[in-house]
């Protein structure tokens with residue numbers, strides 16, 4: 001996927017030149033967008049994530065050529081602490097530094113709580129939360145040595161509010177908001193910042209994969225017909241529901257309600273917040289606050 005970037009007019013060009021950024025889960029979606037934004041600001045990039053080797057190779061090459069930076073790739077599996085350790089060690093060995101860590105890798109699984117597969121709970125927690133604990137604890141010594149570090153955790157609106165059928169995801173995202181606060185407090189005097197970004201819905205493979213799961217979960221939980229629920233939702237919210245003319249890019253739930261709190265912040269806003277967080281010496285909560293403000297403004 002090739003995400004066009006708007007020029008970062010509020011940032012000096014190449015503000016991150018000489019910095020090394022590792023973005024977990026950056027072979028698609030939001031992570032790839034972040035990697036490209038950081039590369040556009042001049043940072044050398046370490047990509048990570050699952051996918052087809054040839055496609056990942058092309059993405060890596062494209063970033064290097066388009067932005068004139070070094071781009072490498074680690075296939076580390078975020079469910080495996082040893083593999084995460086090898087990725088951080090290799091990054092530091094190859095580049096001599098690790099300045100920016102973006103904990104973005106994530107998966108979703110949708111099911112009613114009493115039917116939630118135990119192995120899915122473990123997998124969601126491992127990828128969305130525990131991997132960030134490992135990358136952070138392993139990156140901190142190198143950041144401390146340089147007196148500089150930017151850690152950005154991609155949480156979610158679900159780090160702040162709950163939704164039915166997303167027990168593991170909501171628990172993991174609330175957890176990563178907590179981990180962010182602790183990391184920020186422990187590193188406050190060391191030139192290292194840690195922030196969490198809490199996006200609303202963004203159209204990526206992770207969200208597309210939820211649609212069937214949500215329909216199924218509502219079916220199990222309500223014994224209704226998911227096709228009817230989905231049809232009613234679309235009809236009510238998008239065609240003639242109250243305020244339907246104003247509905248654009250807003251998620252609609254299985255009962256035909258839409259929630260303006262979850263409206264996706266424009267991608268440019270996310271890019272801007274992330275590049276700004278990585279480039280400046282902003283302290284602890286400012287990106288988090290900014291995203292909160294962004295959502296309440298929309």
Ligand SMILES: NC(=O)c1ccc[n+]([C@@H]2O[C@H](COP(=O)([O-])OP(=O)(O)OC[C@H]3O[C@@H](n4cnc5c(N)ncnc54)[C@H](O)[C@@H]3O)[C@@H](O)[C@H]2O)c1
Nearest residue numbers: 025027028029030049050077078105106156201202204206
């Ligand atoms: N899309 C949204 O609406 C949305 C909203 C809020 C937060 N988020 C968060 O943004 C982050 C990125 O999600 P996305 O929507 O871009 O999804 P995505 O599916 O496009 O990307 C997920 C990335 O994680 C990687 N990944 C998955 N399992 C992995 C593993 N075991 N080891 C290494 N990498 C692995 C994938 O390969 C991919 O690169 C996630 O943390 C997600 O929770 C997404």
